[in-house]
Amino acid sequence: MKKLIILLLISSAFLWGQKRKTNYVIVIHGGAGTITHQRIFGEKQKEYEKKLTEALLTGKSVLEKGGTALDCVEKVINVLEDSPLFNAGKGAVFTGEGRNELDASIMNGKNLEAGAVAGVRHIKNPISLARLVMEKSPHVLLYGAGAEEFAKLQGINLVDTSYFFTQSRWDALMRIKQKEKMEAGDKHGTVGCVVLDGYGNLAAGTSTGGMTNKRWNRIGDSPIIGAGTYADNKSCAVSCTGHGEFFIRNAVAYDMTARMKYLHSSVTEAAKQIILHKLKKQGAAGGLIAVDKEGNIAMVFNTKGMFRGYLKKGSAPVVKMFGDDRSISNPRK
Numbered sequence: 115m116k117k118l119i120i121l122l123l124i125s126s127a128f129l130w131g132q133k134r135k136t137n138y139v140i141v142i143h144g145g146a147g148t149i150t151h152q153r154i155f156g157e158k159q160k161e162y163e164k165k166l167t168e169a170l171l172t173g174k175s176v177l178e179k180g181g182t183a184l185d186c187v188e189k190v191i192n193v194l195e196d197s198p199l200f201n202a203g204k205g206a207v208f209t210g211e212g213r214n215e216l217d218a219s220i221m222n223g224k225n226l227e228a229g230a231v232a233g234v235r236h237i238k239n240p241i242s243l244a245r246l247v248m249e250k251s252p253h254v255l256l257y258g259a260g261a262e263e264f265a266k267l268q269g270i271n272l273v274d275t276s277y278f279f280t281q282s283r284w285d286a287l288m289r290i291k292q293k294e295k296m297e298a299g300d301k302h303g304t305v306g307c308v309v310l311d312g313y314g315n316l317a318a319g320t321s322t323g324g325m326t327n328k329r330w331n332r333i334g335d336s337p338i339i340g341a342g343t344y345a346d347n348k349s350c351a352v353s354c355t356g357h358g359e360f361f362i363r364n365a366v367a368y369d370m371t372a373r374m375k376y377l378h379s380s381v382t383e384a385a386k387q388i389i390l391h392k393l394k395k396q397g398a399a400g401g402l403i404a405v406d407k408e409g410n411i412a413m414v415f416n417t418k419g420m421f422r423g424y425l426k427k428g429s430a431p432v433v434k435m436f437g438d439d440r441s442i443s444n445p446r447k
Contacts, residue, residue: 138309148418164196165199172189191306218337230339240321
């Protein structure tokens with residue numbers, strides 16, 4: 115009996131090892147905007163770099179333990195949602211009415227399943243609820259009170275709206291209200307993650323607090339599958355950040371995969387054509403991160419900077435934020 119059990123264990127380990135054929139890759143972003151050396155330096159720069167590195171190492175831990183791309187995307191984004199540094203979760207910006215309305219989406223490249231939530235006000239980690247929508251409901255996108263009712267049914271504890279208050283985001287709203295126009299420097303902060311796991315599967319996720327001073331329950335591209343998020347094992351996984359209306363009109367995330375499938379563009383070529391040419395001509399600011407089925411990555415933006423980073427199996431995490439890439443590439447050294 116003991117010999118049989120040992121043989122079964124060896125056989126299972128062998129089969130499991132056979133399935134893990136791919137070196138994993140994790141890519142993240144924390145939003146694009148006026149991210150310059152003049153605005154972010156010293157201790158503030160170190161704070162961002164430390165948090166981005168923590169997110170990447172969290173993802174590494176998930177994948178090293180045999181976790182899937184979906185598991186990795188969710189846990190990485192949870193780290194960024196729990197930080198007040200980014201416009202997602204704890205650091206979400208305020209609407210014109212002084213509320214926090216959060217959006218998120220997640221997609222599985224293996225089977226094209228997707229889930230999203232929009233306009234939620236009591237959900238600590240919207241990306242986790244988006245995954246539950248994908249896995250525990252027949253729907254893709256749930257909005258507002260309905261999404262939160264679904265969250266209760268799934269056993270998620272709702273938080274009081276005071277949880278999302280941060281003084282810096284409130285001050286940003288006050289400045290914008292006074293000027294009656296959007297400041298470019300307050301647009302960055304949406305977070306995202308794309309992953310190629312050890313099983314060769316892709317996944318993508320995006321989470322945001324939206325646009326400061328937004329009105330009338332405006333929803334941007336982040337919770338829209340094909341606009342702000344997309345993943346397909348046949349091409350790539352994508353997460354976008356920037357002026358959402360333009361990303362929706364151009365179906366940017368899906369456009370990435372279409373260019374790769376139909377034009378046979380590389381992941382970098384596709385990203386550059388969309389962000390640096392198509393969107394820039396339209397006056398749209400933003401960027402995207404992507405990883406293809408071979409593990410090639412793209413981190414392209416047309417703003418002055420984008421919080422971003424990546425980690426490949428066997429390598430140290432790399433984090434950057436400025437357009438000239440002079441930020442620390444590996445804070446752990």
